[in-house]
Amino acid sequence: MTKVVVNSGACGFTVTVKAEKGKERTISLSLDTACEMVQKMLGDIATVDQRVTLIGFRDNPVYQSAAKHLKHVACPVPSAILKAIETEAGMNVPKDARIEFVREK
Numbered sequence: 001m002t003k004v005v006v007n008s009g010a011c012g013f014t015v016t017v018k019a020e021k022g023k024e025r026t027i028s029l030s031l032d033t034a035c036e037m038v039q040k041m042l043g044d045i046a047t048v049d050q051r052v053t054l055i056g057f058r059d060n061p062v063y064q065s066a067a068k069h070l071k072h073v074a075c076p077v078p079s080a081i082l083k084a085i086e087t088e089a090g091m092n093v094p095k096d097a098r099i100e101f102v103r104e105k
Helices: 036-045 050-054 059-070 076-090
Strands: 003-006 014-023 026-032 047-049
Touching: 003 076, 014 050, 014 076, 026 036, 026 050, 026 076, 036 059, 047 050, 050 076, 059 076
Parallel strands: none
Antiparallel strands: 003 014, 014 026, 026 047
C-alpha cells in the first residue's frame, strides 16, 4: 500500500490518499478527509486502472472527477492521487513533492 498525505493549503484540509494494488492492473483508492468535495471524487475513482497515470489531463479520470467536484482548480489533491497510483503500480519512486512560496524583500 502507498500512503500520501496532502496538506492542501489555505483551505486547511488534509487529505490522506491510500492506493493499493488489486487484480489485473487495478488500484483501489481511499481518500480520508473532511473535505466534502474530495470525498465526492471517490465515487468516480475508487478503483482505477494503474495506467491512468499515462492519460493526459483532458481525458484523465482523476482530473475529470476533480473538474466535476472541486471548486478550486489549484487544489493539489488530484496530482497527489496520481502520484500515489504511479508509486503503488511501481511506475515511479516515492519521492516528496512540494509547493513552496518564497517571499523576497
